[in-house]
Amino acid sequence: MRVWLRRRRRWVTFGVVIAVVAAAAGAWWWYTEPPPHTTEDLRIEVGTDEPAELDARLYVPDSVPAPAVLLAHGFGGTKESVTESAERLAGRGYVVLTWTARGFGASGGLIHLNAPAYEVADASELLDYLADRDEVERDGDGDPRVAAVGGSYGGALSLLLAGYDDRVDAIVPQITWHSLAESLFPNHADPAGTADDGRGEGVADTGTPPGHDGVFKRAWAGLFYATGLAGAGPPGVSAQGAPALPPACGRWAPDVCAVYQEIAASGRLTPQARELLDASSPASVLSHIEAPTLLIQGQADTLFDLGQAEANAEGIINAPVKVAWYAGGHDAAGTASDQERIDALTVRWLDFHLKGEGDDPGDDFTYSRIGGVTSSRSDLATVGLTRDSYPGLAGTESPLSVRVEQPVTATIASPPDGTPAALSSLPSLGQLATFAGAGFGGDIPGQFAAVETESFDDAVDIVGAPSVSLRAASPTGEAVLFVKLYDVDSSGRATLPNGLIAPVRLTGLPTDIADAEPVTVTLPGIVHRLEPGHHLRIVVATADQSYAGPVEPVEYTIAMPDRVTLPQTTSTPLPSQDGAWQVALVVLLIALPVGAAGAWLVARIRHRRRDRSVDPDTADVPLVVRGLRKVYADGFAAVNGVDYRVERGQVVGLLGPNGAGKTTSLRVLMGLLQPSDGEIRVFGHRVTPGAPVLSRLGALVEGPGLLPHLSGMDNLRLFWRATGRPESEARLDEVVRIADLGERIHRKVRTYSHGMKQRIAIAQAMLGMPELLVLDEPTDGLDPPQIAEMRRVLHDYASDGRAVLVSSHLLAEVEQTCSHVVVMSRGRVVGTGEVKDVIGSGGRLEDAFLELVE
Amino acid sequence: MSTVVAPDGAAPGYRAHATLTFGTEFRRQLTRRRTQVTLALLALLPVVLYLAFTIGGDQVGGDDDDSGNAFALADFGTFGAANFTLFALLVSSSFLLVVVVALFCGDTVAGEAGWGSLRYLLAVPVPRGRLLAVKFAVGVAFSALAMLLLTGMSLLVGFLAYGWEPLRAPLGGEMAADEAVWRVLGVAGYLGVTLLVVAGLALVLSVSTDAPLAAVGGAVLLHIVSNILNAVTALGDLRDVLPTRYAQAWLGLLSQPAQYDEMVRGIVVSLLYAALFTVLAFVRFQRKDVTS
Structure with a gap:
């Protein structure tokens, strides 16, 4: 077994490595792959005065x-748009019901706007359905343990559902509205003068503030209107046998459609529109919500801005509320790290409030700031930030008031x-405006007035809603204005953070x-x-392509703001979510030097x-060579049981035809x-790779190995230096004399002839006058x-107790130089002894050689 | 004749740990024309870049044929010393530095094998582990020197040509000049760490072949293959195991505040690969039959 193991050590090692890698991969897969779940596609009948079948799926x-x-x-x-989230939640052990809302996709009915x-x-009714399913945990008869989760349209639905149906146990509304009327108008x-307390009273229970316009x-x-028209084209997904949809309204319910047409035509909020939009707004039901609410709002959202979430948070007075922001929204997807944070917050919220697992998520507040780009996803990178509670858009610290350089009236x-x-x-592309030079923000001459602040010496963080104060005069008594706050860098490039503007x-x-x-x-x-060196530009403009302004041309006089108030909030960076990697780095930084030191010690x-x-x-x-065998990896036995000796004072010739195994035996040597x-x-010392006794051996095997860019002299010097032995041992002068290159020894080896290289190589082998000199074809090129001369040198060399082994195929040469010969053929020694004994009676080494190697 | 020999049979004055010192090997490599030319090239690259910017000056930041590329650092290359250095590092990191590192580290053993000098060093005898360790250390040292020359000369040329200006990041952030220099040095350091993968890979190939060109070319080739695979987004998370996955994580240093998460990942991955390749090279070289 042990022999077997040793023979096949390479394969055993290889097998172990493969097994370890496979095990690691398996563990990783097992760890990351969510537990399995099953899905079931359903059609659920709902509604009484407009019955419809909903296309649903249960995970x-x-x-x-x-x-x-x-x-x-x-x-x-449709239900397909939330597949990824549904699978993740199912993987966390929740029964998930997704459905396509009435008026969309393969569901029946018309769009009634929540x-x-x-x-x-x-x-x-879907809650009723869940209560009937055995897979769903129940709080009581007909009351499932359930949370409502959704974004935008679905987010408002979760708020409204929690307001109307107290069976809901937790909600996570994302990027959604508080008041549709406020968001669309x-x-x-x-x-004047009420800026401090913002929306404050009046918001909580009545929807849009009275008189809002x-x-x-x-x-x-x-x-949105266009989205609802999707079914109005050629018959497709609409319910089978349904009458053709009206071209002007598509799948919109007639009342909603009429309201849209009215407000789109006039650009004004009518009482009917207001009534309808308020009914669809969570603002009206917030005080009835008793389900713990996690409000997630997007910072890149020109549709439902952060103020909508703040109003919702203030309105929910009978349940725990937690607010989080992220760098996405209706205008951007947000970054991967943001998405992970939001997902983690959602799961923690559900785990605690539905399963009772984990710590109370509390009401601490997290948000993020765009701080660069990531490489692996070629995407924006965000810096996660946290503080102990929601600060509000007005900020927690006293706000920073920044004067403008030159107040103007224009x-x-x-x-x-x-x-x-x-x-x-542009809708859904607002974040583009964050980038300088993205093509947005071109204010039209004559239609805007601008003032600028001085540039900031230190970086300033704005977290919340900045405010300005202005005065305006208009011949009609009315004015529609758009107030914007640009970040301008020292070269004059202006960016409009998230493309957000304030219509007034x-x-x-x-x-x-x-x-x-x-x-x-x-x-x-x-x-x-705001980076150091940047400043702010406040622009008041009269028109914006995303908004409807007055039809009649009019001129306003504006006394521009003389200062801008920037909300301030203290926060701390979120600990990195890459903790495991940081640990890995520390472990590596310790393990690698320790491992290297350990390997050195073991060696x-x-x-x-x-x-x-x-x-x-x-x-x-x-x-002494004893029973030497060398079998190469391909099975070829180059040397197959070779014995010979070289005694002191001898010059031994190693003879043999090509392929006899001479060089192989010298390589082992x-x-x-x-x-x-x-x-x-x-x-007497066994030769192994790197055996110290090799230091008593000088060799020239298979040609010179010289550094072509150095002179012959430098080659000798550097080679001796590489041995680490004292300069005095080198006997450099003697060796140089033997090489006999004269002044040419100082020229680069690259310029040498074959014979000159050979002589330097012999000199290199003789450096330090080793006791055993091994020369392979030394006379090649001479x-x-x-x-x-070489013959004499070798003879002298051996005369004082040293020994020389010369491998050659020049028989006459060996005959004249050597005292002894070893004749090899096909990996074996076929003759050995003093030259004269080997020659025997034939008189010529050549005859004897040919006879031996036959 | 009989000289006093050590019990292990070594010749007088021979000590295994005194053979082929770092200094000797450094000299052997430094005297090579190729080493000198490579180092000179990297030192001169900033000057060439400066000339290119000067001759084509009108176009810089002018015509926007690659607009939309948020990472168009070239547009900011002439903004100051820090920007110039960053640009020089960026253009050389994807290929030039890879080749240079592969050259210095891939030539270690294969180069000696090619000259035929490897067998004489091993018969000195320089212990195999020591030979590889010293040669690798010298290869890495020359790589670091190349990096240092490029960074230092870029800073110098950038400073003389464009002044000590704040660093302007591609996304519009600005950073004071003094801090920016540290960031740029950080970028250079990070690139250096990621290039250790190339160094390790080149070393493995170097002990596996007797042709220096094969070792150098092979390392560069595998690096490029890794880059190509990284560009295939369809591979999804599988790409996370690629050594070049986080090759551009240094962009995190251009953020304010700096973002280290991806760099930490990149360093971990790089060190793991570099360690793996290096260990492989040592194991292989220890057991190898040297036939060059």
Whole structure:
């Protein structure tokens, strides 16, 4: 067994490595692959006054009964759009019900925009359905343990459902609205002097504040309208046998469609529109919500800004509320690390409030700031930040008030029908404006006024909603303005953080600016860092392509803000989510030096322990070769049981035809090859790779090995230096004399002839006058006088107790140079002894040789 | 004749750990024309870049034929010493530095084998582990020197040509010049760590072949293959095991504050690969039959 193991050590090692790698891969797979779950596609009948069949899918985890999650999709989506989230939640052990909302995809019915009697009632019926399923854990009869989760359209549904149906145990609404009327008709102007408490009272239970009027968010509204028309084209997914959809309204419910057409045509919020939008807004039901609520809002969202989440958070007074922001939203997907953070928050929220597992998620607040780009995903990178509670858009610290350099009063023109207009953002692409030079933000001359602050010496973080105060005069008494805050770098490049702007509709304005009262404009909340050297530019413009302005041309006089207030919030960076990698790095940084030191130590100990003992019988014999065998990896036995000796004072010739195994035996002698069997002893010491006794051997085997870029002299010097032995031992002068190169020894080896290289190589082998000199074809390339000289040198060399082994195929040469010969053929020694004995009676070495190698 | 020999049979004055010192090997390599030319080239590259920027000056940041590329560092190359250095590092990191490191480390053993001098060093005898360790150390030292020359000369040329200006990041962030220099040095350091993978790979190939060109070319080739696989997004998470996966994680140093997560991953992956290759090279060389 042991022999077998040793023979096949390579394969055994290889097998072990493969096994370890496979085991690691398996463990990794097992660790990362979510537990399996099954899915079931369903059609669920819902609704009474507009019955519809919902296209649904139930994800059932391995272990049941389990709490359930009602997972709603966004506007225009289907149950397929949330597959990834559903699978992740099912993997975490939740029964997940996804469905396509009424009016979309393969579900029946019309779009009622989350109306309480339709979409919200549908969701309640889905709760009934879940309560009937055995896989779902129940709190009571007909009351499943369930959470409602969803983004945007689905997020508002979860809020509304929790407001109307107290069976909901937790909700996680994401990037959704508080008041649709406020979101589609934003007005960021506060009545004078009330900027401090923001929305404050009046919001909680009544929906949109009374008298609210704003600027119609035309681009976004149009996009939604178009989505609802999707079914109006050729018959496709719409319910079978259904009458053709009206071209103007598609799958929109008639009342919603009528309201859209009305507000889109006029650009104003009518009472009917207001009533309908309020019914679809969580604002109306927040005080009834008793389910713990995790509100996740996007910072890159020109549709539902951070203020909407803040209003929701303030309105939910009967349940725990936690708020989180991330760098995505309706305009951007957010970064991978953000997504991981949001997913982790969601799962923790559900685990605690549905399963009772884990710590109370509490009400600490996390958000993120874009801080560069990641490489592996070629995407934006975010810095995660946290603080102990939600700070509000007004900030927690006293705000930073920054003066503008030169307050101005300017007259600006509102173009007829709002065209041409600046382009601050495009729906769903708002984040592009964050990049400098992305093509947005071109304010139209004559239509805007701007003031700038001085540049900042230190970086300033804005977390929340900046505000400015301005005065305006208009001949009509009304004005529609767009207030923007640009970050301008030292070279003048301006960026509009997340493309967010503040539309303002002012009424009751005087015609003379002198009579105008100050109006505070609170901009949408942002998370943005102003780098040192940057400054802020406040722009007030009259038109924007995403919004509907007044049709008639008009000129306003604006007293521009003389300062901008920047909300401040203290926070700490989130600990890296890459903890495992950091640990791995520390482990590596310790393990690698320790491993290297360990390997060095082991090598040293093994080096010391190696058998260096002297065989007393051959301690004074320069070379003993015993039973040497060398079988190459391909099975060829180059040397097959060779024995010979070289005694002191001898010049031994190693003879043999090509392929006899001469060179192989010399390579083993130099410690270059591991013998398969047998041994070589030099002065009684066994030769192994790197055996110290090799230092008493000088060799020239298979031609010179010189550094071509150095002179012959430098080659000799550097070679001796590489031995680490004292300079005095080298006998450099003697050796140089033997090489006999004259001045040419100082020229580069590259320029040498073959014979010159050969002589330097012989000199190199003789450096330090080793006791055993091994020369392979030493006369190769030498001319006759040099050969004669070499013969004398070798003879002298051996005369004082040293020994020389010369391998050659020049028989006459060997005959004249050597005292003894070893004749090899086909890996074996076929003759050995004194030259004259080997020659025998024939008189010529050649005859004897040919006879031997036959 | 009889001289006093050590019990292990060594010649007088021979000590295994005194053979082929770092200094000797460093001299052997430094005297090579190829080493000198490579180092000179890297030192001159910043000057060449400067000339290129000067001659083609009108185009810099002017025409936007590659607009939309947020990483268009070339547009910022002339903004100051830090930007210039960053640009020089960026353009050389993907190929030039790879070749240079592969050259210095892939030539270690294969180069000696090619000259035929390997067998004489081993018969000195220089212990095999020591030979490889010293040669690898010298190869890595020359690689580091190349990196240092490129970075240092870029800073110098950038400073003389464009001044000590703040670093302007591709996404619009700005960083004070003094801090920026540290960041740029960090980038150089990170690139150096990732290039250790190439160094290790070249070493393995170097002990596996007697042709220096095969070792150098093989290391560069495998590096490029890894880069190509990394570009195949369809491979998904499988790409995470590629040694070049985090090759551009140094971008994190251009953020404010710096983002280290990806760099930590990159360093871990690089060190693992480098260690693996190095161990492989040592194991292989210890057992190998030297036939060159």
